[in-house]
Amino acid sequence: MAVTRPSVNPQARAATGTLAVEDVVKRFGEVTALGGVSLEIKAGEFFTLLGPSGCGKTTLLRIIAGFELPSAGCVRLGGADITGMPANQRPVNTVFQSYALFPHLSVFENVAFGLRSRRVPQAEVQKRVEMVMGMLQIERFMARYPHQLSGGQKQRVAMARALVNEPQVLLLDEPMSALDAKLRAEVQVGLRRLQRSLGTTFILVTHDQDEAMTVSDRIAVMREGQVIQVGTPEEVYARPRTCFVAEFLGAANLIPARREGGGAETPLGPLELPAPPRWEQGNLAIRPERVELVPDPRGHNCLRARVRDVVYRGSHQEAWLEPGGLRVRAAAHPALRPGQEVVVHLPKEALVVLDD
Amino acid sequence: MSRLHPAVGITAVLTLAFLYLPMLAVAVFSVNETRYGMSWGGFTWKWYQSLFNPALSPDPKLTETIQAAFVTTMVLAVVSTLVATVLGTLLAIALERYPWTRRARAFLDNLLYLPVVTPDIILAAALVVAFSVLRQASSLFELGLPAMIIGHVTFQIAFVALVVQSRLKSLGADLDEAARDLYASYGYFVRRVLLPLLAPGIVAGAMLAFTLSLDDFVISFFTAGPDSQTLPLIIYGSVRRGVTPQIHALSTLIFLATVILVLLSERLTRRSA
Numbered sequence: 001m002a003v004t005r006p007s008v009n010p011q012a013r014a015a016t017g018t019l020a021v022e023d024v025v026k027r028f029g030e031v032t033a034l035g036g037v038s039l040e041i042k043a044g045e046f047f048t049l050l051g052p053s054g055c056g057k058t059t060l061l062r063i064i065a066g067f068e069l070p071s072a073g074c075v076r077l078g079g080a081d082i083t084g085m086p087a088n089q090r091p092v093n094t095v096f097q098s099y100a101l102f103p104h105l106s107v108f109e110n111v112a113f114g115l116r117s118r119r120v121p122q123a124e125v126q127k128r129v130e131m132v133m134g135m136l137q138i139e140r141f142m143a144r145y146p147h148q149l150s151g152g153q154k155q156r157v158a159m160a161r162a163l164v165n166e167p168q169v170l171l172l173d174e175p176m177s178a179l180d181a182k183l184r185a186e187v188q189v190g191l192r193r194l195q196r197s198l199g200t201t202f203i204l205v206t207h208d209q210d211e212a213m214t215v216s217d218r219i220a221v222m223r224e225g226q227v228i229q230v231g232t233p234e235e236v237y238a239r240p241r242t243c244f245v246a247e248f249l250g251a252a253n254l255i256p257a258r259r260e261g262g263g264a265e266t267p268l269g270p271l272e273l274p275a276p277p278r279w280e281q282g283n284l285a286i287r288p289e290r291v292e293l294v295p296d297p298r299g300h301n302c303l304r305a306r307v308r309d310v311v312y313r314g315s316h317q318e319a320w321l322e323p324g325g326l327r328v329r330a331a332a333h334p335a336l337r338p339g340q341e342v343v344v345h346l347p348k349e350a351l352v353v354l355d356d
Numbered sequence: 357m358s359r360l361h362p363a364v365g366i367t368a369v370l371t372l373a374f375l376y377l378p379m380l381a382v383a384v385f386s387v388n389e390t391r392y393g394m395s396w397g398g399f400t401w402k403w404y405q406s407l408f409n410p411a412l413s414p415d416p417k418l419t420e421t422i423q424a425a426f427v428t429t430m431v432l433a434v435v436s437t438l439v440a441t442v443l444g445t446l447l448a449i450a451l452e453r454y455p456w457t458r459r460a461r462a463f464l465d466n467l468l469y470l471p472v473v474t475p476d477i478i479l480a481a482a483l484v485v486a487f488s489v490l491r492q493a494s495s496l497f498e499l500g501l502p503a504m505i506i507g508h509v510t511f512q513i514a515f516v517a518l519v520v521q522s523r524l525k526s527l528g529a530d531l532d533e534a535a536r537d538l539y540a541s542y543g544y545f546v547r548r549v550l551l552p553l554l555a556p557g558i559v560a561g562a563m564l565a566f567t568l569s570l571d572d573f574v575i576s577f578f579t580a581g582p583d584s585q586t587l588p589l590i591i592y593g594s595v596r597r598g599v600t601p602q603i604h605a606l607s608t609l610i611f612l613a614t615v616i617l618v619l620l621s622e623r624l625t626r627r628s629a
Contacts, residue, residue, distance in 0.1 A: 029457075065533075065537060066536075066537075067533055067536070067537075086536075087533070087536040087537055088535075088536045088537070088538075088539045088540055088541065089539070092537075093537055093538070094533075094534075094537045096530055096533070096534060098528070098530050100528075100530035100531055100533065100534035101534075102531060102534070102535075102549055102553075103553070104549075104552050104553055113535070113538045113540070113548075114538035114539050116548075117535075117538055117539045117540040117541070117544050117548075118539050161538065162537075162538075165538070165539070
């Protein structure tokens with residue numbers, strides 16, 4: 001998705017309010033989909049709700065859109081309580097996972113739908129639809145019908161249909177799940193650029209951690225109806241707070257540990273830590289790419305190990321070591337061999353003390 | 357390639373013949389010059405002509421009765437279809453779009469399906485009982501055309517609702533939400549999205565309902581009054597008096613009308629699917 005024009009209507013792009021979700025609970029019968037979620041999403045932010053299926057991220061998005069009423073808690077936009085405001089009155093628009101384009105309307109009429117239902121004069125409809133279609137480069141498909149479009153084209157029409165209304169907040173429900181991997185990477189970068197140039201608050205729901213890292217200003221990692229951690233991509237990747245976050249965002253070595261003075265006693269031996277743990281017994285995490293292979297043991301946090309398996313990945317190689325199943329990502333050369341003796345160094349600053 | 361055993365093929369052909377030969381016989385006798393008996397007396401359109409013109413009929417009174425019955429049949433079919441289509445469509449939308457619990461939905465789906473499989477005769481007898489009670493409140497429920505319309509509507513609704521419901525299922529509820537998200541009021545959504553998309557289903561359901569009304573005998577027989585004879589009732593009456601070629605012509609026309617309606621309605625549902 002390429003962006004040719006920076007803005008639909010610059011005057012209308014004045015910064016809008018913060019979206020605040022306060023202690024939102026949603027129960028469906030016996031099932032609790034959201035167990036008290038609070039978030040503050042700043043105006044103009046690209047915010048991602050990331051989590052495995054069933055974690056409540058889509059339910060939260062539907063509550064913000066106005067399709068579901070929370071069982072408790074409230075949603076505020078720019079300070080005003082919009083919890084009970086009907087979906088068709090919220091300055092919030094949605095890009096649906098299925099795109100939900102109207103099959104009996106042309107691309108133009110699909111995009112114009114939101115303006116027409118608010119009785120915007122024809123001349124302005126024409127102008128705004130053409131502008132947003134130009135921005136998303138879909139003018140060529142104006143007269144086509146949804147069934148004549150490819151997945152990527154449909155996705156852009158769905159974006160245009162939402163953005164033409166100049167929403168304060170754009171909600172995106174897994175908008176790339178129907179695209180193939182190559183196109184997806186391209187669309188992610190385009191989406192990021194579009195959001196920057198519009199300055200609109202985007203809230204994306206996804207289960208794809210790569211996608212979340214690529215596009216987001218901040219990520220909320222969700223699990224079982226709770227927000228586990230909120231932070232920039234760097235923060236949640238480099239300083240995960242729990243085992244779940246560490247493992248959900250990329251590969252992680254989890255090392256069970258017992259506190260020993262300011263450091264920890266682990267199955268790999270004693271390790272020095274950046275900060276003393278608050279628990280007696282818990283877990284440490286280290287990313288495979290932060291584990292170093294060194295010629296010989298020197299100083300702390302070094303240990304001898306044996307290569308169990310190696311996978312060649314082209315740009316790098318990945319090895320599983322014994323003891324402990326430690327995963328290491330190393331430069332592709334020199335090639336490691338199974339059974340080879342190595343010395344690894346777990347740099348103190350790369351070790352993360354998890355909360356659990 | 358799967359190969360067909362000759363016996364299977366032959367059975368199929370014979371079965372089809374078994375299904376359509378009686379109708380073919382009626383069609384043949386409807387263009388037979390001979391008035392009585394089973395012998396072939398040469399080709400003629402006169403029985404058809406006599407349906408439209410009492411002067412050409414050997415039995416002018418029968419022609420007049422048939423013409424009156426034709427009017428009754430059409431009024432009955434048109435009015436009951438209109439009512440059943442509106443009610444059936446609303447029923448389908450309510451059943452399909454309201455957030456019922458799963459158990460309630462299954463129950464309601466069965467409730468909708470039941471009238472389709474209930475024998476007509478049971479429904480007819482029930483209507484007679486219901487009308488005799490309701491008659492104490494209003495003369496609308498006297499046996500006759502109004503009662504027949506109500507009777508037809510009761511069995512048509514389920515058919516309309518089932519056809520519309522399957523169309524609604526295939527559309528999915530996303531579009532409802534998309535329209536709401538794009539500031540549409542419910543009325544605007546219904547006009548701009550729901551009705552245009554449901555139209556093929558609604559028309560197909562209406563045609564099915566119309567055909568059923570046209571062909572109905574049992575419900576009409578139980579609810580008809582002395583001056584509200586329909587074509588099927590006339591045919592039934594004339595069979596007892598001895599079938600004339602005029603009745604054959606009438607039957608053939610009704611059959612053709614039904615065939616056309618069914619083909620049209622099938623075409624509509626297929627194209628929109």
